[in-house]
Amino acid sequence: MIGVVDYGMGNRRSVVKAFERVGAQVELTSDDAALSRAEGLVLPGVGAFPEAMRRLTSSGLDDLIRERSAAGVPIIGLCLGMQLLFERSEEHEGAEGLGLLGGDVRRLDPKGQKLPHIGWNLVRETRTDSPLLAGLPNPVALYHVHTFVVHPADPDDVLGVGQYGSEFVSLVAHGLTIFGAQCHPEKSSTHGLQLLRNYVKHCREVAFA
Structure with a gap:
């Protein structure tokens, strides 16, 4: 089962439907036991970083995510x-994040150019060793909507980069347990669904290893 963390922000239903389309059993929930x-x-x-962290922290979901990551x-x-x-x-007044990745x-x-950056963008893979990229072309077209971008402290965490005025990090991976996509895979057609399918397959392999 794939757990989608429900903290009241973002297009959660679209994400759930996308995972269902790739054959995953998925649950949208804020329940600790279910997520565990x-x-x-x-x-x-979708929205502002400080408000998202406020909601995660007030519900205790920040600690749960850290605990599951450590496991x-x-x-x-x-x-x-x-x-x-x-x-x-640095968005708005600034805020501390989960700290699972440095940067x-x-x-x-x-x-x-105008912000936010909205639309399709070619993402060039900077590494080819991640299960997240299996079956994807290089570069791959993915759909983005964003104003802010990540700056990983460890260059090895960068998995793919796009270009909108300046180069930005679109995909990250730390080892085989922490992944990130600045794009919206659920809105990125066939290739976005393939990325989610790859993630689900990887989760099953880790669970049954």
Whole structure:
């Protein structure tokens, strides 16, 4: 079972439907027991980083996500959810993140283009060793909606980069347990669904290893 963390922000139903389309048993929930049983956790998100962290912290879901990550359960953050995996963000008044990945979140430099960045973007894979990328072309077209971007402290955590004015990190992976996609896989057609399918397959392999 894949658990989608419900903290009241983001297009959660669209994410659930996308996972169902790739054959996953998925549950949208904020219940600790249900999320603790999940073979993988999905952290979605649309909106502001500080408010998202406030909601996660007030519900205790921040600690649960950290605990499941420490236990080796694969976790993937989508869009804002990927940003929340990092240590801090400068958005609005600034806020501390989950700290599962080293680095911070800063405003994208669009070099004179409009923000937010909305639309399809070619993402160039910088590594080929991640299960998240299986069966995807390089580069791969993915759909993005964002103003802020992650700056990983460890370059090895970068999995794919896009370009909108300046280069930005679109995909991250730390080992075989922490993944992130700045794009919206649920809106990225065939290739987005393949990315989610790869994640589900990986979660099953980890659970039954």
